[in-house]
Amino acid sequence: MLRDFKQSLLISAWFVFLTFPLMAVRVNTTDQVVTWRLMNMVWVAIGSFVLSYAWRFMLERKKVRKKTAEEGADTRSKLQIKLEDMSFRYKAMGGLLIVALVYPLVVNTYQTNIMISALIYVVLGLGLNITVGLAGLLDLGFVAFFGVGAYTFALLNHHFDLGFWMTLPLGGVFGCLLGVILGFPILRLRGDYLAIVTLGFGMIFKVVMENWDSLSFGPSGIANIDKPGLFGMDMNLAQSTTYIYYIMIALVVFTILITNRLKNSRIGRAWIALREDEIACVAMGIDMARTKLSAYALGAFWAGMVGVLFASKTTFINPASFTFMESAIILSIVVLGGMGSILGVILGAFILILMPEYLRDLSEYRMLAFGAAMALMMIFRPQGLVSGLRQKYEYKGTKDQVNNG
Amino acid sequence: MADKKHKLLEVKGLTMDFGGLRAVDSVSLEVHEGEIAALIGPNGAGKTTFFNCVTGIYNPTKGDILLHPKGLETRRLNGLKPNKVTEMGLARTFQNIRLFQDMTVLENVMIGRHCRTKSGIFRSIIRDKGVREEEQQIVETCYQLLEKVGLGDSANEFAKNLPYGAQRRLEIARAMATDPFLLLLDEPAAGMNPQETADLDHLICRISEEEKIAILLIEHDMKLVMNISNPIYVMEYGKKIAEGSPQEIKDNPKVIEAYLGEETED
Ligand SMILES: Nc1ncnc2c1ncn2[C@@H]1O[C@H](COP(=O)(O)OP(=O)(O)O)[C@@H](O)[C@H]1O
Ligand SMILES: [Mg+2]
Secondary structure (H helix, E strand, O other), X not given: OHHHHHHHHHHHHHHHHHHHHXXXXXXXXXXXXXXXXXXXXXXXXXXXXXXXXXXXXXXXXHHHHHHHHHOOOOOOOHHHHHHOOHHHHHHHHHHHHHHHHHHHHHOOHHHHHHHHHHHHHHHHHHHHHHHHXXXXXXXXXXHHHHHHHHHHHHHHHHHHOOOHHHHHHHHHHHHHHHHHHHHOOOOOOOHHHHHHHHHHHHHHHHHHHHHOHHHHOHHHOEOOOOOOOOOOOOOOHHHHHHHHHHHHHHHHHHHHHHHHHHHOOHHHHHHHHHHHOHHHHHHOOOOHHHHHHHHHHHHHHXXXXXXXXHHHHHOOEOHHHOOHHHHHHHXXXXXXXXXXXXXXXXXXXXXXXXXXXXXXXXHHHHHHHHHHHHHHHHHHOOOOOOOOOOOOOOOOOOOOOOOOO | OOOOOOEEEEEEEEEEXXXXXXXXXXXXXXXXXXXXXXXXXXXXXXXXXXHXXXXXXXXXXXXXXXXXXXOOOOEEOOOOOHHHHHHXXXXXXXXXXXXXXXXXXXXXXXXXXXXXOOOOHHHHHHOOHHHHHHHHHXXXXXXXXXXXOOOHHHOOOEHHHOXXXXXXXXXXXXXXXXXXXXXXXEOOOOOOOHHHHHHHHHHHHHHHHXXXXXXXXXXXXXXXXXXXXXXXXXXXXXXXXXXXXXXXXXXXXXXXXXXXXXXXXX
């Protein structure tokens, strides 16, 4: 403790020394005067001291926790223990659902719109969570599936006047198909190679959409896409935003239900086994090709579906919406939230999408904060915000108790 | 030959090259029904490579691997994918433990049931009655297996939290969940203390007798296998240098040399 204190003092002194010329001295060359802003130095000193001390404290805590884990003690956090209690979980979910349903009625359209964006990323995150979080297959081009869904709706709507509800499942199916097409050539790849090929795949999608004018209308994109209809009712902007919000909530709930079922099924276990150890996985009789393809396809399915909704919400799409940046954000959501954890991904999406919206003042430093947050996570909580919840089975009581996150 | 026990696995002249290195050099070996056969030899002799060839992880350079399941036609395993080999009834464990660390102990065993069950994606989503029953069946089978290897109490713990000896037993349970008729164990006693080793020997004998699973066992330590396995095959520098009963192996000058040679090198 005292050592940490001393170290932090030292670091703070060092910072004061380093930043002194920059922060404390201001030379006004026209008036030939020097102003000393000593107050700045005090702030630097306090700031660096607090940060350094917090840093040390966190590292220390991590070490202690690792030690207790090695001794076999219970290292689950209070939140985790709570989450493993089913009745608490049902109550929490019910409460959240009520809040979610009331939300658009108490806030304005602008807020609802932001929330819709966040929910879109929740579904994208849950989709990618299957590929990356459960099956452990890196995918840096996930946005391509999102784009396919969006273009599916935009084009079908433009050429054939197909409606939102008709195309919603179609978008998912096309996403799925593209997932399989991507899956085949990369079945044998691992690690860095997988990263490069999927990255390229995402880029190719955007380039094709930019240049294949006759299909996609190039960079100018497609406008006037229909909003989701409700029995042909006329809706003003606010009403239709609220309507889309409720569709989105339904889609999120649907996604959670299905991915949760998959996760604790025979297929889901195979995905996790593949992530944990590929060789052991095939040696236990699991068909690797089939498992990998299904992981890509089912991840892509959700991206395709929510892509349809995205096109319908914005009523205009062009290739600029489907950049690598989007893939990176979705991947960050999964990594930040905790690989394989549904709750984690939802939290991750809200943090990464809502924070920048509400901290608009900091928008210039957005990417900086993003990077810093990621680096800090990797150091202090590499497993993500929520992790380590697995299904528990009870044998003697013939009924199995479902317990997962 | 007709009076002999049924031959399950027959490997003829198996050779495996890694570039210029011949890790396994025309090794032949047979495992019969009810046997606990052992493959021993100094480190780097090529035992694990032999296993990897038989289980489809490597495709051997030369030779034949034939599986004769009882009551079914003979199958040649060369070039088959590992999961196909496992489906045919040949399961294995790994020398360097390869458990699914972030899954629970029970889930690890449940993975073994994958190739014997069939709920697909759609039925897993709908979760109809058949799927629920199958899941329940899997859980029960796996629990029983865990109890057999003495891990019933740790079913819901993470595999990574098990002590070393228990991890090795879990690997055995996981392999047994695939319903094999032949089990290949790669140094199952490595890193165990004498008490754990004794328990393990006991377990292996029980698997052989009660489950009617034939076993091919790799052990680095010669003394250890002497009392449970027969026949014993000895490898050195990729070649098979001896085979026979424990007594024959003990008295074989080549084997003695191989082991003494290794000890003076160390
Ligand atoms: N994948 C591989 N590539 C190249 N050489 C290998 C490979 N696997 C094993 N070897 C070599 O084959 C030889 C036999 O190794 P191994 O089968 O592991 O021996 P053992 O299990 O008997 O200790 C060793 O010299 C090892 O270095
Ligand atoms: Mg070996």
